[in-house]
Amino acid sequence: MRRPHIRNVAVAVAVTTAATSLAGTAFASPATGAGHAATADASTASVVSAAKAAAVAHASATGVAPGDALRAEDVMIDPEGARHVRFTRTHQGMPVLGGDLVVHLTGRLAYAGVTRAAGHTVRPAATSARLSAGQARQKAATAAKGDAGVAELVVDARNGGAALAYQVHVSGSGTAGGGGSSTVVVDAVTGKVRSSTPDSDAFVSPGLLDTLRRAGEKPGPAIGAGAHAVGAASSSVSAAARRPSTAHGTGKSLFVGRIPLTTTRTARTSYLLKDPTHWGTETRDAKGRELENFGRGKKITTRNDVFGNGATTSRNSAAADAQYGITKTLDFYKKTFGRKGIRNNGKGAHAMVHFGKKVANAFWDSTCGCMLYGDGDGDMFKKPLVVLDVTGHELTHGVVDATAKLEPTRVDSEGNQYGEPGALNESLADIFGSDVEFFTNNAKDRPDYLIGEKLGLKQKFLRRLDHPSLDKLEGTIDYWSPQVYDAEVHAGSGVSSHAYYLLAEGSGRKTIGGVAYDSPTFDGSTVKGIGRTKATAIFYRALTRYMVSTTDFHGARVATLKAAKDLYGQNSTEYRTVDRSWSAVDVTAANTPAAHH
Numbered sequence: 001m002r003r004p005h006i007r008n009v010a011v012a013v014a015v016t017t018a019a020t021s022l023a024g025t026a027f028a029s030p031a032t033g034a035g036h037a038a039t040a041d042a043s044t045a046s047v048v049s050a051a052k053a054a055a056v057a058h059a060s061a062t063g064v065a066p067g068d069a070l071r072a073e074d075v076m077i078d079p080e081g082a083r084h085v086r087f088t089r090t091h092q093g094m095p096v097l098g099g100d101l102v103v104h105l106t107g108r109l110a111y112a113g114v115t116r117a118a119g120h121t122v123r124p125a126a127t128s129a130r131l132s133a134g135q136a137r138q139k140a141a142t143a144a145k146g147d148a149g150v151a152e153l154v155v156d157a158r159n160g161g162a163a164l165a166y167q168v169h170v171s172g173s174g175t176a177g178g179g180g181s182s183t184v185v186v187d188a189v190t191g192k193v194r195s196s197t198p199d200s201d202a203f204v205s206p207g208l209l210d211t212l213r214r215a216g217e218k219p220g221p222a223i224g225a226g227a228h229a230v231g232a233a234s235s236s237v238s239a240a241a242r243r244p245s246t247a248h249g250t251g252k253s254l255f256v257g258r259i260p261l262t263t264t265r266t267a268r269t270s271y272l273l274k275d276p277t278h279w280g281t282e283t284r285d286a287k288g289r290e291l292e293n294f295g296r297g298k299k300i301t302t303r304n305d306v307f308g309n310g311a312t313t314s315r316n317s318a319a320a321d322a323q324y325g326i327t328k329t330l331d332f333y334k335k336t337f338g339r340k341g342i343r344n345n346g347k348g349a350h351a352m353v354h355f356g357k358k359v360a361n362a363f364w365d366s367t368c369g370c371m372l373y374g375d376g377d378g379d380m381f382k383k384p385l386v387v388l389d390v391t392g393h394e395l396t397h398g399v400v401d402a403t404a405k406l407e408p409t410r411v412d413s414e415g416n417q418y419g420e421p422g423a424l425n426e427s428l429a430d431i432f433g434s435d436v437e438f439f440t441n442n443a444k445d446r447p448d449y450l451i452g453e454k455l456g457l458k459q460k461f462l463r464r465l466d467h468p469s470l471d472k473l474e475g476t477i478d479y480w481s482p483q484v485y486d487a488e489v490h491a492g493s494g495v496s497s498h499a500y501y502l503l504a505e506g507s508g509r510k511t512i513g514g515v516a517y518d519s520p521t522f523d524g525s526t527v528k529g530i531g532r533t534k535a536t537a538i539f540y541r542a543l544t545r546y547m548v549s550t551t552d553f554h555g556a557r558v559a560t561l562k563a564a565k566d567l568y569g570q571n572s573t574e575y576r577t578v579d580r581s582w583s584a585v586d587v588t589a590a591n592t593p594a595a596h597h
Contacts, residue, residue: 011186019057048072051085051103054111062101062114065121067092073100074344074403076545078566081107084545086403089122096122097185098158100405100548115559117548122157124164129188130143135189136166142182143196145174148184156185156194158550159409164188169199171292176200176415180292181367197411200362200372201397201429203390203448205490206414208462209360211379213471215308217458224292243267246276249305251320253388254312255454259324263305273300273307273316273323278330279341279348283323285315286352292368294350302495312375318353318384322373325436326351331509332392332432332439333399342398349395351463352476353384363384366395366401387454388445396429404547408489420485423492428543430463430493431500435536448515449501465501466517472593479586480553482593495553495585502527503560503581504535516534521584530577538563539576555584 052070055062064070082104089099099118131139133151139228143149163384166186173182176198185194206410252258264272274282284297291297300319308317326349333339340346350370355363357517359374362385371394375384386571400406406428409419431544437447445454452462459472468476477484484492501519506529509518521527529535536561545558545566560578568574582588 006191025269029577041163043045044075047075047077047083047105047109048085049081050109050555051087051105053349054105055087055101055103055114058111058114062103063116063121064089064101065123068096068122069100071464072127075545078545080566081113082566083107083109084569090123091124091125091479094153094155094164095167096155096157098122098156102545102547102548106435115546116549117550118157120157120160120162122162124162124331126154126164128188129164129166131166131186131188131191133166135184136188138167139186139191139193140166140168140170140196141221142177143184143186143193144170144182146170146172146176146182149248151186153188156187158195158407163194165194173198180290180365180372182364195411197408197417198415199365199367201394203362203394204360204384205416205488206489207416208474208490209380244272244276246316247271247305249302249307251324252306252308252310252314252317253320253324254308254310254317254383254590255321255388256324256442257310259320259442261307261320261323262327263307265305268303270304271302271305273319275327275348276508277321277454278327279346281323281326281330281348281350283319283326283351286355286372287321287358288354290356291372292354292365294352294370297352312383315354316371318375321384321386321388322351322353322371322391325388326371326385326395328388328440329392329395331438332436336435336439336536339399342395349398353386362390362394364365364397364401366375366398374596381455385455387452388440388442389437389451389453390434390455391433393429393451396432397425399432400425400428400543403544405549406547406551407549409486417489418486418492419489420487420492421550423484423487424496424547424551424556427492427496427500430465430497431536432541434465435532438532444512446513446515447575449505449517450515462512463490463493463497466498466505466519468498480591481586485552485593487568495587496556498541499581499585499587500535500559502584503530503538503577504532505529507584522586523584525580525584527577527580530574534568534574538574541566553587557587557589 011514054066054129069090070087072085084102084104089096098118099122103114104112106112136151137148149169151168154165154167156163165188168184172184176182181199186198187194204313214279247263249261249263251261260275262275264274286297308314308320309381353373355372355374358377360377360381361374363372365372373386375382376382406419406421406425408422411417434449449465450461463471463476469478474490476491480495507519507521507527509550542559546562564575564578
C-alpha cells in the first residue's frame with residue numbers, strides 16, 4: 001500500500017533552476033539496458049526555459065493558463081536528444097494538487113508534446129475561503145485522529161474538478177498505519193473532507209490484515225537456511241586507518257544468511273552500520289518507538305564489525321537484512337539506469353528497524369525519508385518484515401514519489417486505497433521489487449516473479465506477476481475491465497504486472513530459476529517475451545518520462561509504447577510486443593474509456 005503524494009507539491013510562483021532539483025533522470029540504453037546518468041549543467045536552465053515557453057505557447061494542449069506558474073522538478077535528457085521537463089504547478093501562488101505535467105521537447109528544444117495529470121482547467125470556481133484555517137485544522141484533526149499542523153490553501157484539481165481547499169498535515173494519526181502521519185484536504189468553501197490519506201507506503205494493507213485474521217493464518221517468515229560467507233570477512237581491528245573510514249564487515253541476517261556489509265569505522269574497535277560507498281546509507285534502531293525522524297533513531301554500532309547473529313535474539317540481525325536490501329536496491333537502480341539514489345540526487349537512503357511495538361508491516365515514509373520496519377505482531381507475522389523484495393517494493397514507492405507521483409483516486413475510512421493510478425504504483429513496486437531480486441541473485445533468496453514468497457504465507461507468495469489471480473488473499477486481477485478503475489490498489493495491480501510479465505517472459509508454461517510459471521492471456525493469444533532487461537528498461541522510461549499522478553492502465557499502455565519507440569523504434573519487435581502484452585490483458589486502444597478526471 002502506498003501513501004498518496006499530495007503533500008509534497010512545492011509552492012512555487014516561478015520556474016526554478018536549482019541544480020539540486022534538476023538532476024537528469026537516468027535512462028537505459030536499448031542495447032544492454034545499462035544506465036547512463038544525464039547531468040545537470042548550464043544547458044539545463046535553457047531546457048527548462050524552453051519547456052516553460054512551450055507550455056505557455058501551447059496552452060490549449062498543456063492546460064497552462066493565466067495565474068499558473070510552473071516549477072521544474074526534473075529534467076531528463078535522452079541519448080537520442082529528446083528532452084523532458086517534469087513540472088509541478090501553482091495557481092495564484094497556491095499549489096495545485098493534480099496539476100503536474102511533463103513537457104516533451106526535441107533535441108532542438110522544439111515542443112514535441114505533453115503528458116498532463118489534469119485534463120481540465122485548474123481554476124477553482126470560488127476564489128475566497130469561507131472556512132478559516134483554524135476550522136480546517138479542526139476538521140483535519142478529527143478526520144485523521146491526530147494533531148493538525150498548518151492549514152495551507154491549495155487548489156484541488158484531482159478527480160475532474162478544481163476546488164479551493166486547505167491541505168493539512170496531521171501527525172500521530174490514528175488512521176495511519178503504525179501511528180504515522182496523514183495528509184487531509186478540506187474544502188475551503190463547504191468544509192467537506194475531500195481526502196484523508198496516510199503519508200507512508202505500507203507493504204500490508206488494512207484489508208489484507210483483516211483477511212489474514214479471518215482466515216486464522218499465522219505466517220512466520222522463515223529464517224534463511226545456513227550462514228555461509230559470501231566473500232566478505234570482518235574488518236581487522238588492528239588495521240591502521242584514518243577515521244572515520246570505510247570498513248568491510250559482516251551481517252548475520254534473518255533471511256539471507258551471512259552477507260557482506262560495507263560499514264564505517266569510527267574508532268579502533270567501533271564500527272557503524274553506515275555505508276560510505278552508497279552515499280552514507282544508514283540503518284538505525286527505532287527502539288520500539290513510532291519515529292518519523294531518522295535523527296532520533298539509535299545508531300547501530302559493534303566492536304567487531306559483525307552485525308546480528310542470524311536470529312531475532314540479536315536486534316542487529318534485522319538491521320543487517322535492512323541495510324543489505326537497501327544497498328542492493330540502490331545498486332539495482334544505479335547500475336541498471338544510472339539512478340543515483342531514490343530521488344536521483346546522489347543521497348543515500350535511511351532505515352529504522354524495530355519500529356513501534358508489534359507492528360506487522362514495513363513502510364516507505366516520505367516524512368522521514370526512510371524505510372521503517374516493524375517487528376511483526378507476534379501472531380500473523382512473527383519476524384521483522386525485512387525481506388529483500390519487501391525492501392525493493394517499498395523503495396520503489398520512493399522512486400515513484402520522486403517521478404510520476406501516482407495517486408489513488410480514493411481512500412476509505414480504514415485506509416484502503418482504490419483506483420488505477422494507485423494500482424499502477426503498486427504494480428511498479430512489485431515489478432521493480434522482483435527485479436531487485438534478479439539483480440541481487442542471492443542463493444538464499446532465489447530471484448523469481450513472486451512477491452513476498454518468504455513471508456511464510458500458506459499460498460506460498462503474496463502476489464505473483466505471471467498469473468496474478470492465483471493470489472486469493474487480495475483477489476488480484478488478471479485482466480482489465482471497467483470495474484478495475486475502482487478496484488483496491490493491490491487487487492488492481494495485477495493488470496499491469498501481468499502485462500509486464502508477458503512482455504518480459506511471454507505467455508504459457510515455463511520454468512525459470514526452478515519456479516514454474518503458466519501465464520494466460522485474455523484472448524488466448526500467444527505472446528513471445530523480449531526479455532526482462534528490455535521490459536524493465538521500457539517500464540522505467542515510461543515511468544520517468546511519460547507517467548503523471550493520474551496515469552491509469554490505458555495511459556500506462558501509451559506511456560510504454562512511447563518508451564519502446566524511444567528505445568527501439570516504432571517498427572521494432574519490442575514495440576509490437578508491448579502492444580501485444582497490453583492487448584493480452586485487455587488494455588487496448590479500442591476499449592480506452594472516456595476521461596476519468
